[in-house]
Amino acid sequence: MLIITDRDIAVPMKEADKPEEKAEEFMRMAEGETQSLTIVANAPGMVFQYVLGEDAQHTLPFISGQCLNVLGISVETLRANPGLFMDIVLLEDRESLWRSMAQSATDLSTWNWEGRLWIESFHDVKWVSLRASPRREKGIGVIWEGIIINITQSRRRETELKESHERLREVSSHIIAAREHERIRIAQEIHDDLGGNLTAIKIDLDWLGRHLTDEDAVLLAKIHTIDQLVDRTIDSIRRMSRDLRPGIMDFGIVPAIEWEAEEFSKRLGIPCEVVCAQEDIELDQDAAVAVFRIFQEALTNIAKHGRASHVWVRLDADMSAKGWLDLEVRDNGRGIMPADTKKFNSFGIRGMIERAGLLDGKLTVSGAPGEGATVRLSIPLGPGPHDLATSRSNICPS
Ligand SMILES: Nc1ncnc2c1ncn2[C@@H]1O[C@H](COP(=O)(O)OP(=O)(O)OP(=O)(O)O)[C@@H](O)[C@H]1O
Numbered sequence: 018m019l020i021i022t023d024r025d026i027a028v029p030m031k032e033a034d035k036p037e038e039k040a041e042e043f044m045r046m047a048e049g050e051t052q053s054l055t056i057v058a059n060a061p062g063m064v065f066q067y068v069l070g071e072d073a074q075h076t077l078p079f080i081s082g083q084c085l086n087v088l089g090i091s092v093e094t095l096r097a098n099p100g101l102f103m104d105i106v107l108l109e110d111r112e113s114l115w116r117s118m119a120q121s122a123t124d125l126s127t128w129n130w131e132g133r134l135w136i137e138s139f140h141d142v143k144w145v146s147l148r149a150s151p152r153r154e155k156g157i158g159v160i161w162e163g164i165i166i167n168i169t170q171s172r173r174r175e176t177e178l179k180e181s182h183e184r185l186r187e188v189s190s191h192i193i194a195a196r197e198h199e200r201i202r203i204a205q206e207i208h209d210d211l212g213g214n215l216t217a218i219k220i221d222l223d224w225l226g227r228h229l230t231d232e233d234a235v236l237l238a239k240i241h242t243i244d245q246l247v248d249r250t251i252d253s254i255r256r257m258s259r260d261l262r263p264g265i266m267d268f269g270i271v272p273a274i275e276w277e278a279e280e281f282s283k284r285l286g287i288p289c290e291v292v293c294a295q296e297d298i299e300l301d302q303d304a305a306v307a308v309f310r311i312f313q314e315a316l317t318n319i320a321k322h323g324r325a326s327h328v329w330v331r332l333d334a335d336m337s338a339k340g341w342l343d344l345e346v347r348d349n350g351r352g353i354m355p356a357d358t359k360k361f362n363s364f365g366i367r368g369m370i371e372r373a374g375l376l377d378g379k380l381t382v383s384g385a386p387g388e389g390a391t392v393r394l395s396i397p398l399g400p401g402p403h404d405l406a407t408s409r410s411n412i413c414p415s
């Protein structure tokens with residue numbers, strides 16, 4: 018770091034013996050100092066030397082000309098009153114400035130600070146970054162040499178990016194919640210409307226059958242065929258409503274997972290073992306639906322891509338104040354590669370990660386070719402109910 022004061026910049030480094038050597042040495046040093054001053058003048062910020070005296074006095078022996086650009090204060094004004102710097106630091110950021118300086122003075126570590134200044138001449142707040150190296154000198158105190166740079170642009174971009182992520186998160190949370198509500202509504206309509214009509218058709222078919230004689234054998238056979246078709250349609254409707262809004266969810270997440278695993282086994286003939294130490298895990302509705310949907314997608318993926326002959330499910334939870342829930346779905350199929358999880362037109366894993374993130378949880382998908390695939394979900398079970406609209410992201414695809 019440069020050590021420069023505006024009073025005495027040419028500090029002899031070494032004594033030269035002969036006059037001509039002295040002259041050469043002087044020329045070299047003068048050249049060096051000029052270069053140093055040029056570097057300081059062109060530095061992308063305000064270079065300074067700051068002294069915290071043994072008598073607790075603050076002085077600024079050197080401040081580069083960028084002072085006016087960075088702080089909106091002239092070099093002379095600031096040198097005459099070093100306290101002005103603290104005055105323009107926003108109240109909320111003053112403590113961190115003091116703390117970082119005190120820490121640096123105590124252990125002589127680099128003084129790093131980022132904070133906001135009120136720049137009167139711009140009528141605006143500016144973000145700055147301060148970085149300085151300290152050393153202790155007997156009889157003087159702690160001396161820092163460093164630089165303050167304007168980081169407003171990058172901070173603004175960072176803030177905008179954060180806000181835009183937050184907005185996206187809110188939209189996605191809204192879409193997920195709206196989709197669940199829509200599913201419930203459609204399930205209800207299918208059940209009430211189509212189910213009701215089909216039951217009425219069955220009653221009419223029964224009536225027709227009773228009013229035909231044995232001589233109408235062809236018509237009776239037709240009625241029988243139609244009746245069977247109606248039964249199959251009622252079964253399909255039940256299945257569709259159940260997929261849209263599994264009624265088993267009303268019994269809790271553990272029975273719902275066990276039931277879904279059993280259905281999967283029956284449908285595909287693949288054993289799906291569920292291990293869960295708890296009889297049930299108390300979850301609020303949003304979290305329960307999210308966990309269940311993640312589980313459904315994990316099973317759907319095994320059915321679609323896994324070519325597995327066995328599936329293991331582990332569900333575990335800690336219900337203490339800082340509790341958590343873990344769900345692991347492992348298969349022994351063809352395995353999965355990291356690139357699979359980022360396929361352009363695939364949204365299942367993305368959706369699982371998104372749902373986990375909305376619960377402040379973490380979802381990973383791992384595996385290797387021939388070694389099966391494992392989906393791991395972990396979510397915190399805080400004291401309050403999860404709020405899909407306000408929860409933050411902490412997602413980690415692997
Ligand atoms: N259990 C699994 N075993 C093997 N490969 C898997 C497994 N699960 C996922 N994959 C691979 O990861 C890819 C991405 O899965 P993802 O669920 O995101 O999309 P998808 O199932 O292809 O389509 P969808 O958007 O309908 O879910 C799959 O296409 C598949 O190649």
Ligand SMILES: [Mg+2]
Nearest residue numbers: 317318365366
């Ligand atoms: Mg999928």
